[in-house]
Amino acid sequence: MTETPLLELRGLGGGYPPISVFRNIDLSVGMHESVGFFGPNGHGKTTLLKTVAGLIDPWEGDIIFAGNRLNAEGRMRARTSKNLNYDLFRKRRIRAETVVNAGLIYVMQGNLLFPEMTVEEVLDIAPLAAKGRTGITAMRQRVDDLFPRLQERRGSKIRYLSGGERQMVSIAVGLLALPQMLILDEPTLGLSPKLRIELAQAIRKIRDSRVPLIIVDQNIEFLTGLVDRLFLFDHGSITREIDSGSMPKHAEIMTMMFGEAN
Amino acid sequence: MISLDTFLFILASGVLLGGLYALMATGLAIVWTTLGVFNFAHGTFVALGAYIAWQVTQSVNGGMGFLLAAALSVIMMYGIGYLLHFVLIKPFERNANLVLLAVITTLAAASIIENHILIGWGPRDKQIVPPVSGAISAFGASINIYDIVVLAVALFSLLAMALFLRRTSIGRAMRAAAQNREVAELMGLNVSRLYAMTIGLSAATAALAGVFAGSLRFINPTFGTDPLMKALIIVILGGVARFTSPIYAAFIVGIAESVSVYFLGLYWAPAVLFAMMITVLLIKPEGLFGHRSRTL
Numbered sequence: 001m002t003e004t005p006l007l008e009l010r011g012l013g014g015g016y017p018p019i020s021v022f023r024n025i026d027l028s029v030g031m032h033e034s035v036g037f038f039g040p041n042g043h044g045k046t047t048l049l050k051t052v053a054g055l056i057d058p059w060e061g062d063i064i065f066a067g068n069r070l071n072a073e074g075r076m077r078a079r080t081s082k083n084l085n086y087d088l089f090r091k092r093r094i095r096a097e098t099v100v101n102a103g104l105i106y107v108m109q110g111n112l113l114f115p116e117m118t119v120e121e122v123l124d125i126a127p128l129a130a131k132g133r134t135g136i137t138a139m140r141q142r143v144d145d146l147f148p149r150l151q152e153r154r155g156s157k158i159r160y161l162s163g164g165e166r167q168m169v170s171i172a173v174g175l176l177a178l179p180q181m182l183i184l185d186e187p188t189l190g191l192s193p194k195l196r197i198e199l200a201q202a203i204r205k206i207r208d209s210r211v212p213l214i215i216v217d218q219n220i221e222f223l224t225g226l227v228d229r230l231f232l233f234d235h236g237s238i239t240r241e242i243d244s245g246s247m248p249k250h251a252e253i254m255t256m257m258f259g260e261a262n
Numbered sequence: 263m264i265s266l267d268t269f270l271f272i273l274a275s276g277v278l279l280g281g282l283y284a285l286m287a288t289g290l291a292i293v294w295t296t297l298g299v300f301n302f303a304h305g306t307f308v309a310l311g312a313y314i315a316w317q318v319t320q321s322v323n324g325g326m327g328f329l330l331a332a333a334l335s336v337i338m339m340y341g342i343g344y345l346l347h348f349v350l351i352k353p354f355e356r357n358a359n360l361v362l363l364a365v366i367t368t369l370a371a372a373s374i375i376e377n378h379i380l381i382g383w384g385p386r387d388k389q390i391v392p393p394v395s396g397a398i399s400a401f402g403a404s405i406n407i408y409d410i411v412v413l414a415v416a417l418f419s420l421l422a423m424a425l426f427l428r429r430t431s432i433g434r435a436m437r438a439a440a441q442n443r444e445v446a447e448l449m450g451l452n453v454s455r456l457y458a459m460t461i462g463l464s465a466a467t468a469a470l471a472g473v474f475a476g477s478l479r480f481i482n483p484t485f486g487t488d489p490l491m492k493a494l495i496i497v498i499l500g501g502v503a504r505f506t507s508p509i510y511a512a513f514i515v516g517i518a519e520s521v522s523v524y525f526l527g528l529y530w531a532p533a534v535l536f537a538m539m540i541t542v543l544l545i546k547p548e549g550l551f552g553h554r555s556r557t558l
Binding site: 053054055096099101104106107108111112113114115116117121122124125126128129130136173177 | 428431434435437438441442444445446447448449450451452
């Protein structure tokens with residue numbers, strides 16, 4: 001790749017102290033590229049993405065987005081005493097607000113959103129992050145076109161929505177922040193095959209409108225048509241990178257990761 | 263049997279108390295639902311609000327003075343509540359024991375505020391002069407005009423607050439931060455500021471309650487103890503499932519209090535209220551108007 005990368009991770013490591021979840025993550029995603037993450041449950045994909053989104057402090061390494069470093073420089077200081085309130089002195093090393101304002105939007109997995117708010121209320125506050133930027137009105141129109149079902153459920157509280165509808169609201173909220181890049185964490189988790197196809201179509205439309213995507217999924221067939229490159233994630237590090245030309249079948253990947261016994 | 267006018271008198275004073283308690287309890291409830299911590303300094307917010315208003319009425323007399331006092335007290339307490347978030351809760355928010363630590367810090371704040379009131383204004387009882395006087399009579403019972411004004415303003419303020427939380431973007435953002443902190447952060451909302459605004463709003467309603475309570479009875483440095491206790495009973499009795507739950511509970515407690523004061527005497531009233539609270543805790547722990555969730 002010759003173009004400058006939009007998102008670049010350099011030697012990123014992190015986790016929930018004292019447990020290290022992922023380490024030495026190096027990857028770059030280009031301006032007009034969509035990539036997929038694939039790997040078994042509990043291997044640190046979501047923790048990595050939460051760190052990139054600014055919810056969790058990275059331990060080491062850098063997160064660079066559109067040429068700017070989003071995290072504080074250096075490594076995280078280890079906690080050496082249990083008695084002092086270190087949080088008082090230790091600043092957050094990355095803040096979700098910085099990441100969102102830079103245009104990197106993370107759509108959480110299995111999103112509960114705000115159970116007691118209506119769809120309309122949620123979509124109303126979604127563009128607050130992008131306040132003052134142009135294109136919000138156009139994006140509202142696009143969201144209505146992408147998810148006509150949300151128009152019908154405008155007055156319903158989020159907790160009465162189905163899993164698929166909730167996922168649509170989550171993605172709509174992400175889009176309304178006018179993303180430079182959108183991260184979708186297991187968007188099809190727990191959805192019926194029919195809804196999965198519907199959602200895949202919507203995601204393809206988003207990709208075709210040249211919003212770079214990072215998609216995490218357990219289903220390789222779902223990812224194959226959507227992404228240009230695929231990263232295999234195993235025990236907290238990226239073990240393999242696959243180009244779209246040589247995208248393997250689900251079974252092949254399983255063999256690759258778990259051996260013939262699978 | 264009691265006569266009709268006695269009954270109406272008990273009911274009227276119960277409803278007035280209910281209005282005041284609704285103001286006090288709603289403030290406590292929105293902090294509990296938003297931050298997940300219990301603010302033991304809430305009672306001293308009521309007291310401090312009353313003292314600020316009293317101080318203003320000392321320099322400006324009459325109805326204008328009262329209005330100015332109430333407005334200044336509400337605005338100042340909003341600011342104090344806002345700042346206290348960064349002192350009492352924010353430094354500990356990443357600690358696993360946040361709930362326990364907040365009990366300690368807010369109790370400490372309550373004690374510090376109470377003693378500074380004692381240092382600043384002295385131990386002697388004070389009273390804010392009510393701006394209107396006179397009474398109207400209905401069905402043989404006479405009701406103070408000021409009581410009606412207090413009830414109306416209290417209910418109007420609660421309605422305004424509910425509309426603010428439902429209709430404005432900032433209010434909706436505050437509810438979002440209350441319901442799911444992580445997602446609110448991912449939307450780029452400044453959750454710390456929204457939390458601080460919630461405590462500010464809570465302190466402002468406490469101040470309004472303090473101004474009214476301080477014009478109906480005497481204020482002294484321990485003035486905040488009773489409102490805190492009543493607000494606690496109400497929030498537990500009614501639950502916090504909806505914005506309105508503590509408001510209904512406040513009227514139940516207000517009327518129950520005035521009934522038990524009349525029939526059992528002043529000293530038995532708290533016992534009756536606590537008995538009600540314990541009964542509800544045993545039978546329906548999430549509160550009379552609650553279900554198993556806490557939201558704003």
